[in-house]
Amino acid sequence: MFAKVLVANRGEIAVRINQTLRTMGITPVAVYSEPDAGAPHVNTAEQSVALPGSTAEDTYLNIARLVQAARDSGADAIHPGYGFLSENPAFARACQDAGMSFIGPTPESMAALGDKLRSKDIAIAAGVPTVPSAPACQPGDRAAAEFAERWGFPLMVKAAAGGGGRGMRLVNRRQDLDGDMELASREAQAAFGDGRVFLERYIANPRHVEMQVLADAHGHTIHLGERECSVQRRHQKIIEETPSPALTPELRERMGDAAVALARQAGYVNAGTVEFLLDPRSGDFYFLEMNARLQVEHPVTEAVLGLDMVEWQLRIASGEPLTLRQDDIAPRGHAVECRIYAEDPYRDFVPSTGTLLSWRPSSGPGLRLDSGVVEGQQVSIYYDPMLAKLIAWASSRELSLRRMEVALSQFVALGVITNIPLLRAVMQHAQFRSGEYDTGFLEWNPAVTRPAISDETRTMARALAAWASEQQSVGMDSRFRGNDGKESVNPWQSAGQRRLP
Amino acid sequence: MFAKVLVANRGEIAVRINQTLRTMGITPVAVYSEPDAGAPHVNTAEQSVALPGSTAEDTYLNIARLVQAARDSGADAIHPGYGFLSENPAFARACQDAGMSFIGPTPESMAALGDKLRSKDIAIAAGVPTVPSAPACQPGDRAAAEFAERWGFPLMVKAAAGGGGRGMRLVNRRQDLDGDMELASREAQAAFGDGRVFLERYIANPRHVEMQVLADAHGHTIHLGERECSVQRRHQKIIEETPSPALTPELRERMGDAAVALARQAGYVNAGTVEFLLDPRSGDFYFLEMNARLQVEHPVTEAVLGLDMVEWQLRIASGEPLTLRQDDIAPRGHAVECRIYAEDPYRDFVPSTGTLLSWRPSSGPGLRLDSGVVEGQQVSIYYDPMLAKLIAWASSRELSLRRMEVALSQFVALGVITNIPLLRAVMQHAQFRSGEYDTGFLEWNPAVTRPAISDETRTMARALAAWASEQQSVGMDSRFRGNDGKESVNPWQSAGQRRLP
């Protein structure tokens, strides 16, 4: 096992990795940019290296500096977390070249899976369903007509060399097919110098369901069940749960087998996640991509399986065999995760910055908090606005959603605007509770992105605001952290006299 | 199921019960004494009733007021928590008389188990081993000599009518037996007007191992495995773990069967705990007492079994059948709990009071905090000094102890003195780590109750104290919660210039 691991990340995931490293008796080394001096991911480490600069490019994305920091601190491995350089094959290779282990897959399989076309080829080779498509074809081709015949409308036209939405069109009606293919082809020619287009089936309102995979360096690969991640804003997940309400045991087994087959085909080692689009009507699923790293939402898997994913990442990276068999994987109860963002859910999710004046997370049975911030900390403009993840576990889906809702209602956060009220509204939402939701959930339910405050609550808020404002006027809000040599006064103040029953 | 439950308690256990009530959609009603106005067990409830007064007698021990509060608030059940009135049959009966469910056993079985002699009779009737004893006898009796012959020395002489240590003596040598019995008998006569004494085997340095039992009102009783509670100060547990390092599967089964037999014999319904003394040398175990309530340390059982004890208490009290079978009880991994007290571990555990100026618990994978306090709260003289419980879970005992140790080292608490450094020293202690410890652990290892601070740490502490003292002098410790109409300044201060690598 490693003796010292540099965590090339920040925020909640770096804190979380530090926790497992220390639990395993491994020394964590933190790196930090200037705005992160003194942040929790530094003070939960045992050693730290400053990265000059503020932007991600100068610091957490700076391969040369990170490798140098690892070398200087005597680390024998690097954990990339998620985001930043976690899926950058050049970083993985630079770590290896510097004689350190990279905690993740090989640069080769990472590179293959990072390329959309190559990863689709891997899936096809592994017999994993991908979204049906017709090979590169011309407007008016027999192949195009046959594909349209087989799959119906709407259809997607995509540029073979495409990306970023250019050369891509949604075709709603048969009579538009040739015209739209022409248009897409011209766009693709203009954008990429390559006018080839192909047709792909359009999956309307899919669910996003992913399978967690673990593979060791000795050829043993298993899956750890699924996560349902269909509640998204701007194509970013905000709520994840396991088990998925959409999966039958039979479908779970088929998706799990597909994920394992794909990982094997890619020569994958360590923890990875195979993302699928699931058509909830037909039960068909299609390979979307494989994330060659630890996933943000891994804690829900940990909660129902009773294991530590980072512990397994470290064991596998150090060459230990994966001693878990597929039969050992027996989920217990249900877990849900909410991502707490510094953003305004009522103003198009615009990020919010400021000083966290209060940060008092709920705690108790079935709750876990992975937090990257502490009270008093500055939430800066420089990085992702995710502050923390709250995970609730209970014996059933109904109870875990309610446990989460209660915990959100008790989570005091002041100083920046957070998305907590939105998360809570989703937990309370009848459609979400029913389990019958898809990636269009927020779109179909715009009411949850509008404040819903009862007249009674509003009156109470106004009264309390008036009261708090008066408190300040009469100086009751004075700092209780006294340094005047006197004992602190009793910090509880009662409004008016004590009530008698 | 109940609609509204009054929680007749305070502190962490009332908060914890509130959490499960709200998770189950049941309205929790809090009661609170004057010093507890605004405490977390009030603000995590949905309804509350003030109890005039400060002392426990006037408030949380006041049966008439509590029943009245439950009636007035429309509660249909009362949860007593632990301590206070939780094992008071008169309270259970008063709840029933007022037409409300008491969440616990019947007053009858509670009364029987609360009496030491009757509970020993129940154990014997159930075939559960008790500490061997000779019936009431006189100095010089043949029965006394035979008992001494059989079990050897040391022996205990106890008053038949005894209690509180009076009429009790440890007899170390054969030649002291008659004289010590005389002395004990005279003491007992003086104290209780009843000079009968008996002999009991002395179990030296036992381990304290208890079995959790669940029984429904339909005759189904199971056990949920054991908890090892041998680390105690002043006969009060401070650290608990499960599984016990002392139990083999065979011993676990025998103790579990004994606990179930005893609960059945007592007509026990709801959650209860059968405490045993275990002689780690012989593997013999002896019934000590049965706690007819939720136990402080129940979270370690929840952690390894993946269930919610309070949820089951409520289901059973509302008449639902216990759907768990004994075969369903399959512990996963290992869990340890530390009780965080406001007390000075280096000054004979003297309680500490004051304002909690900082209270920043560690969090993350495998950690659970059940807390009864928040930052800024007054820790008063009126009640038990336990502030919170920290629970760590991991896949193995070694990892869960280390996870706990790391979490304790990260737990910021300022304003009152806590026992956190002692708990941490136990987690690091070789004998505790080995699992070979008994109830004499702190006695045999007085070093853990003395501060152990390296010269290096001491120098760093002195330097930081000097620094913090200077910070105050130059006014850098100003309140950051500004109300002057200006934006808060960046709360991060750097000492000197920024370092370059």
Add this chain to the structure above:
Amino acid sequence: MTTNHGEMREMYPHVGEPYRYRTDAAEGSLTFQIDGGVAEGSHTAITLDIESHESGEGVCRDVSGRTHHFAWAWVGPELHLWLDGALHVFQRAESRRRGRAAGAESSEDVLAPMPGAVLEVLVAEGDRVERNQTVVLMESMKMELVITASRSGVVHRVAVEAGQQVDRGMRLLELAPEGDGGD
């Protein structure tokens, strides 16, 4: 019995008209009279027991015994009030900037809505802009922000350039005055 009164204004999540309040303390409780706000001329009253804490947290109980957890902090001139999981932002009515009509959205300046970096300034001094026209692109927390003009007018001054870091509320552009500033 003591009485206080004053005027507050809601800023978030709803921006509302100012409301007047009167507080009467009696019998251990506080009775609040709230006038105006949602609909001018409306009047509501609520009676609360409040227990509070110097660290900025409290609990209040209405006459039915229902209990609510709250917390508060001042963020500059704004009072941020957290109540049972939701954020409400208020200002004292008198602390609003003088010379600016309450509720008016118009301004001479285009301000940065949050801290970040300027990606691109799409207009130059002297340009005519329409209301809601994109004038500046900013980047903040990995997001692109589109800054639009709050009214039609002529750009009087460009206060920033591409690449520049700006704080929240910092002026990006100044529009030439046009009439009395009404929209």
Add this chain to the structure above:
Amino acid sequence: MTTNHGEMREMYPHVGEPYRYRTDAAEGSLTFQIDGGVAEGSHTAITLDIESHESGEGVCRDVSGRTHHFAWAWVGPELHLWLDGALHVFQRAESRRRGRAAGAESSEDVLAPMPGAVLEVLVAEGDRVERNQTVVLMESMKMELVITASRSGVVHRVAVEAGQQVDRGMRLLELAPEGDGGD
């Protein structure tokens, strides 16, 4: 390069002699010279990078890169310093009560070591008490506290009675002066 100096005293967990410090800020780091304390005449030095936070938390790093989490708060005249999970209490040397020799345990008064209720006063005015003799029983947080005389002497005054609530540091008994107060 700026230099500060002063004198502090450890109060917990070890009560030590006062120590003097000198702080030199240079090159982004602070170098502390610590004199006295553990053994009079001892001298140690440590160089730290310190990042701190107005809410009373910080992180420091020594020259080897080892990183430590700390927090602090003032509890009356005491500086409570939390460092990697352990509490250390300090006072400024100048803030100690004048007229009382540093480190001396003797006093004219028997004080309550913590808040609680007086259960029983075991001595009366005029009684002769020996050092470590139990003079008062108190109850606090469900615990019985045994209060002993810190020196031999005669009880000059009994300041409390059974059943009375007392605060920390409140005088329970006063002993008659005896010589110069030395032990």
